[in-house]
Amino acid sequence: MNIVLIGSGNAATVLGKKSIAAGHEVLQVAGRNEEACADIASKLNCTFTINWNFIDPLADIYIVAISDTALSAVHEQLNLDRHLVVHTAGAVSKEVLKTVSKNYGVLYPLQTLRKENAVLPEIPFLIDANTADSISLIKDFAETLSTHVQVADDERRKKIHLAAVLVNNFTNHLYALAEKFCEAEHLDFKLLLPLITETSERIKTNSPSEVQTGPAVRGDEATIDMHLQLLKKYPQLIKLYEMFTDSIQSK
């Protein structure tokens, strides 16, 4: 398929690379930031424009990969008539595109995307559209990029996006807090990396609730008290430690 990417950030770059790797052609990148557009266009070997009146009319699919805020105003600047247009946001309704084209939908990559990625990650896709024909087209396209494609309406996509916030954003914040604690206590955070890998690998073959370990789940109050003592200087971590301990024990 021939693709136009609207946006020049992480999602546009990674989806562009994935598409090319799957044999599609990126015709053009349309963005706002000339430098970013030139950069991604050189990576994807395509043209670019910062004037959205000159968007290439010959693509089969227009992928709008811009921030949620920009997306909410995109209908003011983009008119694609009957061309198939999709956005890539987890938490935004497909209806935000309903005045952009007669054929609109969603191609949501359930993955954290960074243009610096040397290796393209596996990306499950949740897709949706306003007609069965468009759903079918988007599904065919998504299945060339991924073995995990599911149709999900706005409500279901928003819920899986919420679950993604828990396991990605909140998990990363736990890592960040642990790193800060290690720095303050002159401990080597990198020593924790094999444990972090193993923790995430294990749930591929086990339900996380079945492999919960640690002082909270075994009711080891002596260790819990000792940890709270060690955290005296870190009120934010004490609050978090107590909440997790309660939550684990309430199960």
Added chain:
Amino acid sequence: MNIVLIGSGNAATVLGKKSIAAGHEVLQVAGRNEEACADIASKLNCTFTINWNFIDPLADIYIVAISDTALSAVHEQLNLDRHLVVHTAGAVSKEVLKTVSKNYGVLYPLQTLRKENAVLPEIPFLIDANTADSISLIKDFAETLSTHVQVADDERRKKIHLAAVLVNNFTNHLYALAEKFCEAEHLDFKLLLPLITETSERIKTNSPSEVQTGPAVRGDEATIDMHLQLLKKYPQLIKLYEMFTDSIQSK
């Protein structure tokens, strides 16, 4: 080196396998549960005993891999004279072994160990002992099992164990909560696995605080409000969501 393992659980099994893979010999397993001892002895191709009076006196190192609770009482049942004895607990002082032998220390595997593991994970070790000679011996041994060995006294080991609770036990609980939410909402938790892998992989090359993403860090109040609405039926998750959002935004 010749090894006797005291304990027959996950840590004993994995450390036994790692030792054999590194060219050491496990002479014997001493435990309390005959069935578990027979099982691990067959895996490690060694003898076993449940009578601790018959512990083989010819080992170079005695590795006590038992629960923290059992460890606190182990001096009542174990006397190893001058033989080098180590325990494997993150949160227990080495002094718990001081009446077990004249030469005692710690060999703490900073990893979550399961005997079911088909592939042995990478294990950083924190080691300690009551004499410089014993530290040196334990270090030499640990370095045959791992490329990451550090000497750390009780205080430092307890602190890194605390950091391990954050990135392993608490992270796993986030996974468990997300799985429960997905089940309740009839969403496919397995779709999140590539994202979970990528989140843990990314911090091998980036500081977690530098790759924080999500609605909290970008101050996206509309999405945060929508998520809290979607969590109405889940008071425990609302509390957790609000605490993480505050914590991420306070940085």
